[in-house]
Amino acid sequence: MDWTALAVSLRLALFTCLLLLPLGLWLGRALATARFRGKPLCEALVALPLVMPPTVLGFYLMQAFGADTPLGGVWERLFGSGLNFTFSGILIASLVVNLPFAVQPIQRAFETVPSHLREAAWCSGLSPAQTLLRIELPLVWPGVVSALALTFAHTLGEFGVILMVGGAIDGETRTLAIAIYDRVQAFDESGAAAMSAMLLAVSFLTIGVVYGLAGRRRWRRA
Amino acid sequence: MPERSDEVQRLTVSLHQPGPIPLAADFHCAAGELLALVGPSGSGKTTLLRAIAGLNRPRGGRIECGGDTWFDADRPLALSPQRRRVGLVFQDYALFPHLTALGNVMVALDELPPAERRRRAGEWLARVRLAGLEERHPARLSGGQRQRVALARALARNPRVLLLDEPFSAVDQVTRRRLQRELALLREEIRIPIVLVTHDLDEAAALADRLCVLHGGRTLQAGTPEVLFRRPASPEVAHLLDRHNVFTGEVVEEGGERRLAWGPWRLEVADGLEGRAPGETLAWYLPPSDVVLHRRGRPSRGERENPVPARVEELVVLGGMASVTLAFAHTSSTLSFDIATHAARRNGLARGEAVQVSLLAAGIHLMPAGSPANTRSGT
Numbered sequence: 001m002d003w004t005a006l007a008v009s010l011r012l013a014l015f016t017c018l019l020l021l022p023l024g025l026w027l028g029r030a031l032a033t034a035r036f037r038g039k040p041l042c043e044a045l046v047a048l049p050l051v052m053p054p055t056v057l058g059f060y061l062m063q064a065f066g067a068d069t070p071l072g073g074v075w076e077r078l079f080g081s082g083l084n085f086t087f088s089g090i091l092i093a094s095l096v097v098n099l100p101f102a103v104q105p106i107q108r109a110f111e112t113v114p115s116h117l118r119e120a121a122w123c124s125g126l127s128p129a130q131t132l133l134r135i136e137l138p139l140v141w142p143g144v145v146s147a148l149a150l151t152f153a154h155t156l157g158e159f160g161v162i163l164m165v166g167g168a169i170d171g172e173t174r175t176l177a178i179a180i181y182d183r184v185q186a187f188d189e190s191g192a193a194a195m196s197a198m199l200l201a202v203s204f205l206t207i208g209v210v211y212g213l214a215g216r217r218r219w220r221r222a
Numbered sequence: 223m224p225e226r227s228d229e230v231q232r233l234t235v236s237l238h239q240p241g242p243i244p245l246a247a248d249f250h251c252a253a254g255e256l257l258a259l260v261g262p263s264g265s266g267k268t269t270l271l272r273a274i275a276g277l278n279r280p281r282g283g284r285i286e287c288g289g290d291t292w293f294d295a296d297r298p299l300a301l302s303p304q305r306r307r308v309g310l311v312f313q314d315y316a317l318f319p320h321l322t323a324l325g326n327v328m329v330a331l332d333e334l335p336p337a338e339r340r341r342r343a344g345e346w347l348a349r350v351r352l353a354g355l356e357e358r359h360p361a362r363l364s365g366g367q368r369q370r371v372a373l374a375r376a377l378a379r380n381p382r383v384l385l386l387d388e389p390f391s392a393v394d395q396v397t398r399r400r401l402q403r404e405l406a407l408l409r410e411e412i413r414i415p416i417v418l419v420t421h422d423l424d425e426a427a428a429l430a431d432r433l434c435v436l437h438g439g440r441t442l443q444a445g446t447p448e449v450l451f452r453r454p455a456s457p458e459v460a461h462l463l464d465r466h467n468v469f470t471g472e473v474v475e476e477g478g479e480r481r482l483a484w485g486p487w488r489l490e491v492a493d494g495l496e497g498r499a500p501g502e503t504l505a506w507y508l509p510p511s512d513v514v515l516h517r518r519g520r521p522s523r524g525e526r527e528n529p530v531p532a533r534v535e536e537l538v539v540l541g542g543m544a545s546v547t548l549a550f551a552h553t554s555s556t557l558s559f560d561i562a563t564h565a566a567r568r569n570g571l572a573r574g575e576a577v578q579v580s581l582l583a584a585g586i587h588l589m590p591a592g593s594p595a596n597t598r599s600g601t
Contacts, residue, residue: 116316119277122303123310124330125379134329138320 001194004171005179012087012175013155016094017148020102023095024147028106029136033115050100058164061093065165083165090166090173097161101150109143110136142213153206157199233383233415235274237283243269245280245439251383251415251432253288257444258418258426261436261462267419268313269439271385274417275310276303287382287415306383309376313388315368317360323347323371324356330379346374350404366397373405377412384416390425402429423464427451435459453587457505460589466558467508470591473498482506482586485552489528489581494588505589510559512585515546516578518569528581532557534573539563546571548579557581 031043049057065083066072075083083089113136121131137144159177166173168182176195183192231253239245247270251257259267272278274285276292279300285293292301317326327343334342347356350370360368369389376384389405390398406429409416420426426433427447434444442462443455454460460468471482473495480495481488482504491506498504516529532548535556544566548557557579571577 114314114316116312116314117318119275119303120310120312120316120318120375121329122277123275123308124375125304125307125332126329127304130332135318 001191001198002174002176002179002183005174005176005195006198008087008171008174009156009176012091012094013152015091016098016155017151019091019095020098020151021144021148023099024102024106024151025144028103028143028147029110029132031103031107032110032113033118046103047100049097054097054158054160055164057097058093058161061089061096061161061165065089065092085165085167085169085173087166087172090162090175093161093165094155094158097158098151098154101154102147105143105146105150106140109140109146113139145213146210149206149209153203156202231288231382231414232286233274233288233417234284234286235270237270237273237280237285239281239283243439245269245283247283247436247439247441249434249441249444251417253415254409254413255432256409256416256418256430258420258430258433259436260420260423260426260433263421264438265436266439267421267436268387270436271310271387271417271419274306274383275308275385276301276306307379307381308383308385309379309381310385311369311372311376311387311389313391315360315372315392317368317371317375319360322357322359323352323363323367326360326371327375327378330375343374343378346378347371349408350374364397365393366401369393369401370404373408382414384412384414386416386418388419388421390420390422398425405429435462437462452509452585454507454589456589457507457591460507465507465509466556467510467513468589469506469508469553469555471504471506473500473502473504475500482588485550487528487530489586490583491586491588492584494586498588503591505591507587507589508557508581508585509587512582513557513559514580514582515559515561515565515569515571516580526580527583528586529578530581531576531578534571534575534577537566537571537573539566544571548577 027046031039031046062084063069064071065075067076067082072083075088079088083092117135117139118131121135122128126134156175157177158175159181162173162175163178163181168174168178174182176199180192180195180199183189183195232250234250236248237245238247243266245266247266249257249259259270261267269278273280273293279293280295282295283293284291284295287306291299292306293299318329321329324340324343324347327346328339331339331342344353344356347353350373352367352370352374355363355367358367360371363371369392373389390401393401402425418426418430430447432444432446433450435442435450437458443450443459445453450459450463451465454463454465457468469484471484471489474481474483474488476488480491480498480500482491482495483489484506514527530550532550534546535549536545536547538545542563543560544563545558545560546566550557569577
């Protein structure tokens with residue numbers, strides 16, 4: 001078992017979840033409640049990482065991270081180093097790849113909250129922020145936990161994009177999924193098996209959480 | 223019930239916009255008054271109610287309450303729903319499903335300390351007869367109970383206006399009558415303007431002090447139910463209020479007196495013919511209560527007034543009352559009225575029978591000619 005790779009994977013998954021939570025809430029709520037012209041385009045952009053081949057997405061991200069691009073240039077000026085082959089680089093890649101996993105369950109959850117409930121809260125004197133905290137979040141939290149669980153599990157398992165952007169630098173960008181590949185390449189099947197079993201368990205647990213929460217949502221329709 | 227100053231809290235609404243939902247609405251509602259906005263689906267009733275609550279913003283107009291301006295498109299000014307302090311009961315009640323009945327009411331009492339909030343919410347639930355159900359979630363309440371929680375939540379915040387959007391449409395008829403009676407009783411205790419949106423004319427007539435008839439976002443006429451049902455301002459209003467006996471006649475002069483020519487008949491009209499020029503075409507309406515059926519072989523009260531022969535086209539017995547539709551030789555329009563079923567039997571009324579009726583002169587209400595068919599809407 002490559003504990004360093006596991007630590008990188010967990011760190012990456014944790015940061016991805018933490019950063020995508022506010023973004024997913026904002027974007028998911030906006031897409032569920034707002035009506036604007038470019039909405040289908042926004043939804044398509046959010047969903048794009050789902051259908052793009054990871055190597056293609058990884059390739060474009062690698063290109064975008066280069067020092068001669070706006071993103072890479074700004075990053076290098078701010079932090080003194082590039083994004084390719086760094087933890088920051090794979091974190092940004094992970095944020096992009098996981099956007100649909102974070103946004104879509106939250107958007108679906110907000111879509112089930114009737115607009116009348118928000119309006120009733122306003123008429124009862126609650127501010128928009130209080131309405132979000134006290135009325136909407138208690139109704140959409142299963143969707144939020146689903147989003148976090150899916151993001152977490154998907155980050156642990158992400159391979160192609162991470163490999164393209166980060167390579168396999170020990171303790172920096174070599175995640176568990178990449179370590180498994182390396183083990184197999186080195187004919188260390190027992191090492192690969194242990195780590196695979198680990199990922200399998202995490203994935204199963206995550207999906208269990210998602211379906212368990214889906215069951216909890218039933219009371220809302222009663 | 224908290225004390226309330228008795229200052230005039232009149233709600234004045236004047237909203238105008240060309241689209242997307244056209245509005246040309248002007249009405250007011252005094253403190254303690256219940257105004258019903260009536261009209262078919264799509265007439266803009268709910269849009270107006272939402273505009274009063276601050277949930278939508280029309281392009282033009284003003285909304286004032288008790289001397290405060292809530293909305294003024296010219297300034298421009300639009301207070302948030304939170305600052306308007308309106309109590310709104312939604313058609314689907316919009317109860318917060320994750321909160322108990324008590325929790326739902328407590329949300330509206332946020333300004334109070336927690337213990338006081340709990341006590342007051344409990345009091346409100348007791349007032350709407352829900353004592354003992356405080357800890358129930360909306361999913362475990364009946365339709366009528368949910369409506370009461372919604373009403374308690376709307377009133378708990380001490381609103382300056384109470385808005386009711388079809389509040390009785392989602393419950394069965396027995397519950398509806400009970401809730402209507404409770405609202406009528408509650409009204410005696412709250413001295414604020416109450417605006418009720420409904421498409422149920424009987425409900426509006428039973429509950430409201432005044433009715434305001436809407437069509438296509440326009441307010442056509444406002445007045446007491448008696449005035450509206452006896453004196454609709456136009457054939458359009460008569461049609462929207464489901465009044466059937468609308469006919470067309472012409473002003474004529476006979477023997478120095480003005481009469482209303484209706485086919486071969488020269489009708490005497492108590493009010494409204496003076497000042498009309500002979501030859502003018504008018505629409506006229508006769509309330510069903512002002513039709514007198516002549517009894518066979520015996521003179522009836524008022525039978526000398528505008529006697530007109532007719533034929534029974536339809537006789538529908540609905541329990542103790544029978545609905546009679548009469549056809550006339552000179553027009554395709556029909557005249558409807560209700561009489562007691564035993565009276566219909568005694569008079570031998572049956573389809574095709576010839577009868578004679580009097581159209582009471584005091585009941586004939588003249589209106590500018592117009593085509594009620596144009597106002598017919600989808601509902």
